[in-house]
Amino acid sequence: MTGYVYTIAGGKGGVGKTTTAINVAVSLQDAGHDVVVVDADLGMANLGAMLDVDHEPSLHQVLAGKAAVSDAIIEGPGGITVVPGERNLEAFADADPAKLRKVVKALSTAYEIVLIDTGAGLSHETTVPLGLADGVLLVTTADEVAIGDTIKTAQLAERIDGDVVGAVLTRADDDTNVSEVADKLDMEMLAVVPEDQDATRDEPLIINGPDSYAAEAYRRLASTLEEIYEANTEGGVTPEQEFEPSATTDTDEESPEESESSDGEDDDEDDEEGVFGLFN
Numbered sequence: 001m002t003g004y005v006y007t008i009a010g011g012k013g014g015v016g017k018t019t020t021a022i023n024v025a026v027s028l029q030d031a032g033h034d035v036v037v038v039d040a041d042l043g044m045a046n047l048g049a050m051l052d053v054d055h056e057p058s059l060h061q062v063l064a065g066k067a068a069v070s071d072a073i074i075e076g077p078g079g080i081t082v083v084p085g086e087r088n089l090e091a092f093a094d095a096d097p098a099k100l101r102k103v104v105k106a107l108s109t110a111y112e113i114v115l116i117d118t119g120a121g122l123s124h125e126t127t128v129p130l131g132l133a134d135g136v137l138l139v140t141t142a143d144e145v146a147i148g149d150t151i152k153t154a155q156l157a158e159r160i161d162g163d164v165v166g167a168v169l170t171r172a173d174d175d176t177n178v179s180e181v182a183d184k185l186d187m188e189m190l191a192v193v194p195e196d197q198d199a200t201r202d203e204p205l206i207i208n209g210p211d212s213y214a215a216e217a218y219r220r221l222a223s224t225l226e227e228i229y230e231a232n233t234e235g236g237v238t239p240e241q242e243f244e245p246s247a248t249t250d251t252d253e254e255s256p257e258e259s260e261s262s263d264g265e266d267d268d269e270d271d272e273e274g275v276f277g278l279f280n
């Protein structure tokens, strides 16, 4: 059995998707699970920058068919594994979001839990991760537009058979009416994360501000996601293979020829399904 894939989505920009991905990842790793976080925000990749890790080859190079995923992983804080992207426009243009399916499939043979961070909006690059998730976690603030975008994202996920496990309300303050937001969303509210500018300045806040209310909320969210993972995998999975993440930032170029292995190969049978293949 392969690992469990959570896609973290939400629609609106800046609501806390990446912050959620990072802190849930560190909490789950703390709880004893092997976790990898993938930066599928291909247009505005910032997971690596938020964690202060940088790596070559990047996810973009993997999605361009130029490297294997096993070469694109790096160890992040708290022992999590990270697959960072890169921020230049050429890399974005060359990266094929449809290849994400194979990348995630390969990662799920080596990690118990794969977390996919996505970008804002409902582009092709966010639709693919919604379709390949075992569970979709939606992130929203109490803002009307964010709630509307979250509902729309949930509807799209359902259309393509993505199973929405629930929502996280972030940046909540004293004026936030949590039950009103829950009613509007009409989905399970798994956590409420308070606004905390101090704690979120230096990610992961689970490590840098462990006593904050925001950290506590993320730990609780992670334990709910752990329960869902265990319930859906009959007590959890044992990875079939091991990937060795680089322990430090590595900017050496790797030649594609060195990246033979079974994980990044370019047999694009999925891609031949055309537009429908992208959404499964």
Ligand SMILES: Nc1ncnc2c1ncn2[C@@H]1O[C@H](COP(=O)(O)OP(=O)(O)OP(=O)(O)O)[C@@H](O)[C@H]1O
Pocket (backbone or CB within 6 Å): 012, 013, 014, 015, 016, 017, 018, 019, 020, 041, 044, 118, 119, 120, 170, 171, 172, 193, 194, 195, 196, 197, 200, 201, 214
């Ligand atoms: N609970 C919180 N309290 C205060 N600030 C927060 C909180 N959560 C996130 N932030 C801040 O909000 C900003 C956006 O967060 P983040 O990058 O996680 O959002 P995002 O949804 O991933 O954005 P994008 O759509 O641009 O990828 C960051 O500066 C982050 O530090």
Ligand SMILES: [Mg+2]
Pocket (backbone or CB within 6 Å): 017, 018, 019, 041, 046, 117, 118, 119
């Ligand atoms: Mg983000």
